[in-house]
Amino acid sequence: MTDATEVRSRTEQLLAAHPPATTDRTDFLKARFDAGLAWVHYPKGLGGLDAPRTLQTAVDAELTAAGAPDNDPRRIGIGLGMAAPTILKYGSEEVKQRFLRPLWVGEEVWCQLFSEPGAGSDLAALGTRAVRDGDDWVVNGQKVWTSSAHVARWAILIARTDPDLPKHRGITYFICDMTDPGVEVRPLRQITGEAEFNEVFLTDVRIPDAHRLGEVGEGWKVAQTTLMNERVSIGGSRLPREGGMIGPIAQTWRERPELRNHDLHQRLLTLWVEAEVARLAGERLRQQLAAGQPGPEGSGMKLAFARLNQEISGLEVELRGEEGLLYDDWTMSRPDFVDFTGRDAGYRYLRSKGNSIEGGTSEVLLNIVAERVLGLPSEPRNDKDVAWKDLAR
Numbered sequence: 001m002t003d004a005t006e007v008r009s010r011t012e013q014l015l016a017a018h019p020p021a022t023t024d025r026t027d028f029l030k031a032r033f034d035a036g037l038a039w040v041h042y043p044k045g046l047g048g049l050d051a052p053r054t055l056q057t058a059v060d061a062e063l064t065a066a067g068a069p070d071n072d073p074r075r076i077g078i079g080l081g082m083a084a085p086t087i088l089k090y091g092s093e094e095v096k097q098r099f100l101r102p103l104w105v106g107e108e109v110w111c112q113l114f115s116e117p118g119a120g121s122d123l124a125a126l127g128t129r130a131v132r133d134g135d136d137w138v139v140n141g142q143k144v145w146t147s148s149a150h151v152a153r154w155a156i157l158i159a160r161t162d163p164d165l166p167k168h169r170g171i172t173y174f175i176c177d178m179t180d181p182g183v184e185v186r187p188l189r190q191i192t193g194e195a196e197f198n199e200v201f202l203t204d205v206r207i208p209d210a211h212r213l214g215e216v217g218e219g220w221k222v223a224q225t226t227l228m229n230e231r232v233s234i235g236g237s238r239l240p241r242e243g244g245m246i247g248p249i250a251q252t253w254r255e256r257p258e259l260r261n262h263d264l265h266q267r268l269l270t271l272w273v274e275a276e277v278a279r280l281a282g283e284r285l286r287q288q289l290a291a292g293q294p295g296p297e298g299s300g301m302k303l304a305f306a307r308l309n310q311e312i313s314g315l316e317v318e319l320r321g322e323e324g325l326l327y328d329d330w331t332m333s334r335p336d337f338v339d340f341t342g343r344d345a346g347y348r349y350l351r352s353k354g355n356s357i358e359g360g361t362s363e364v365l366l367n368i369v370a371e372r373v374l375g376l377p378s379e380p381r382n383d384k385d386v387a388w389k390d391l392a393r
Contacts, residue, residue: 002051079110081233111152130159149198171219175211231298296372306355
């Protein structure tokens with residue numbers, strides 16, 4: 001296994017051969033991937049060095065200090081946090097070679113075609129159909145709440161391939177080409193005025209069997225890898241102290257003493273401590289990931305992320321008083337990524353309402369924590385052995 005000395009040496013060699021000040025951004029990122037410094041814990045030849053995950057922090061710090069460009073992770077977060085680990089675990093060697101490099105470099109944006117109008121919280125009830133036709137699959141259906149679909153080149157997709165099986169067992173996982181003429185993306189305008197989400201209609205979309213991840217009918221198992229990584233990427237992202245939602249309100253408190261009172265002070269202190277606890281718990285979770293794949297603990301982090309964001313943003317609006325009721329811009333736009341802290345308090349308050357829905361509803365995540373972390377009995381289910389086609393809808 002590659003050690004810290006070799007990783008440091010490779011980083012120095014990369015910077016010497018491709019000085020950030022004089023190297024094209026994309027060329028530098030490609031060279032970084034080829035040097036195995038994209039994600040050091042990935043296999044050699046796929047952007048990694050088979051090194052401990054913990055060494056990535058040292059690589060990132062050294063490159064940042066040298067002024068090296070990053071791959072704009074907010075814009076390609078679905079690819080990095082969800083598609084890549086799923087492709088690594090279930091993709092063929094050809095699929096890994098084709099997709100991981102342009103994904104990490106940011107040349108190709110990804111989206112996630114999972115939720116449907118009738119299968120949001122109950123994702124396994126999805127009805128989008130994929131029918132085998134020679135070496136291809138023909139897909140028809142509708143997806144919803146698809147972030148970045150309007151800028152995505154590829155999508156991770158789950159579809160029903162056998163309606164005669166119970167809902168969790170008749171699903172298969174695919175990579176879908178978003179430029180296929182059968183793919184139609186329509187914006188969904190949100191309470192913020194933006195349309196970062198979309199609904200996606202699939203009409204006779206042909207997907208080669210070579211772009212299937214995992215075995216036919218085992219899509220639910222493959223999707224669990226995606227979902228667990230998604231919850232870690234949403235709730236367990238690395239933040240500095242006072243990073244995230246707690247930062248703007250803490251800054252306002254320090255700069256605007258005329259807004260303070262005792263009650264707001266006590267509530268802010270409580271939320272500050274909870275935000276710091278969540279940040280440290282996220283750091284611990286990332287250290288646990290160095291020993292293997294993410295587990296259900298990520299669901300707990302995502303739960304905390306949603307609750308804290310909503311409580312902090314609500315307190316910020318209250319702290320600002322009349323100013324908190326103002327809103328900077330209702331113009332319809334389709335952003336490339338979500339910026340939780342780059343706009344005003346009104347935006348943060350409205351946008352955080354979606355945190356308890358996206359990436360798994362808080363109600364579903366509570367069940368996961370109860371059953372898979374605490375070991376409590378499962379909720380009664382009457383559809384476990386019933387064919388999907390026979391379920392009431």
